[in-house]
Amino acid sequence: MWQCPLCASPLSVQTNQPWRCDNGHSFDVAKQGYVNLLPVQFKKSLQPGDDKAMVQAREAFLNAGFYDPLIQAIGADIRTHRGDNTVRSIYDAGCGEGYYLRQLSALLDDPQIVYQGNDIAKNAVIRAAKQAQQHQLTQHQYVVASSFHLPLQSNQIDVLLQIFAPIDSAEALRVLNTGGLWYQVVPNQSHLQEFKAHLYDTVTPHAPQALPDIALVRELDVAFTLTLTSIQKSQLFTMTPYAHSANAIKRALCIDDPSAVTIDFKIFVYQLTAEQE
Numbered sequence: 129m130w131q132c133p134l135c136a137s138p139l140s141v142q143t144n145q146p147w148r149c150d151n152g153h154s155f156d157v158a159k160q161g162y163v164n165l166l167p168v169q170f171k172k173s174l175q176p177g178d179d180k181a182m183v184q185a186r187e188a189f190l191n192a193g194f195y196d197p198l199i200q201a202i203g204a205d206i207r208t209h210r211g212d213n214t215v216r217s218i219y220d221a222g223c224g225e226g227y228y229l230r231q232l233s234a235l236l237d238d239p240q241i242v243y244q245g246n247d248i249a250k251n252a253v254i255r256a257a258k259q260a261q262q263h264q265l266t267q268h269q270y271v272v273a274s275s276f277h278l279p280l281q282s283n284q285i286d287v288l289l290q291i292f293a294p295i296d297s298a299e300a301l302r303v304l305n306t307g308g309l310w311y312q313v314v315p316n317q318s319h320l321q322e323f324k325a326h327l328y329d330t331v332t333p334h335a336p337q338a339l340p341d342i343a344l345v346r347e348l349d350v351a352f353t354l355t356l357t358s359i360q361k362s363q364l365f366t367m368t369p370y371a372h373s374a375n376a377i378k379r380a381l382c383i384d385d386p387s388a389v390t391i392d393f394k395i396f397v398y399q400l401t402a403e404q405e
């Protein structure tokens with residue numbers, strides 16, 4: 129259940145009505161179907177999160193299916209370990225334009241599951257909500273909110289996704305149900321190594337580390353190479369932080385390089401045990 133960002137009471141959600149809490153706070157549903165649960169006083173900048181160019185590049189690149197092996201690995205893991213039809217809620221923190229929730233709902237094909245996500249970037253949430261509308265995914269809900277203050281009541285999420293996005297780990301544990309799974313996806317050592325070779329004088333690969341003090345139940349590695357056109361490479365480049373840090377010359381070197389690009393993901397799978405609650 130969603131939680132009021134102003135007073136932490138539950139929000140009641142009714143079709144075509146603003147979301148309201150018992151203390152009189154109310155949040156309009158935008159025409160695209162999303163709700164803004166990031167009060168202006170909690171915004172640290174005018175347009176927090178990824179900018180429009182990054183969101184558009186990611187949407188084009190992901191919708192072409194290049195990262196499908198990642199969501200297939202997560203979907204298979206959910207089926208193997210929670211294939212008992214007890215998953216009712218899947219939440220994506222820092223969901224971007226919603227690609228992974230759309231793919232996961234197609235993979236799991238279970239109308240009993242509710243898919244919800246937040247992102248701090250309003251333009252990303254607009255795209256997530258619009259695409260859910262276009263695909264008539266009525267069990268999907270998207271909100272603008274920070275993953276450092278998740279607008280969710282405690283202990284109700286069965287599967288939490290955190291894919292290349294920040295989160296407050298205490299918040300992640302707070303919203304999970306006992307037995308809930310948390311998929312944290314981070315770049316692994318060889319991720320985009322061909323770009324890095326152009327961007328840095330020396331590349332020192334470092335292994336990602338799991339969070340301490342949280343029950344790590346599995347680590348999954350998903351690696352493959354992609355042969356991309358320069359337009360697709362430009363999309364991939366634009367959706368990374370290098371889009372802001374690299375100069376035009378380095379960007380061109382990455383995009384014009386004809387080599388295949390290495391994709392290397394590490395998935396840490398944590399589970400909330402009764403002792404951790």
Ligand SMILES: C[S@@+](CC[C@H](N)C(=O)[O-])C[C@H]1O[C@@H](n2cnc3c(N)ncnc32)[C@H](O)[C@@H]1O
Nearest residue numbers: 177178222223224247248249274275291292293
């Ligand atoms: C690299 S993108 C990944 C998006 C999506 N998970 C994916 O893999 O396609 C990182 C996302 O985190 C969002 N983000 C950054 N800080 C955030 C915060 N404090 N709360 C929620 N989202 C945040 C950005 O706006 C962006 O959409």
Ligand SMILES: [Zn+2]
Nearest residue numbers: 132135149153
């Ligand atoms: Zn309230």
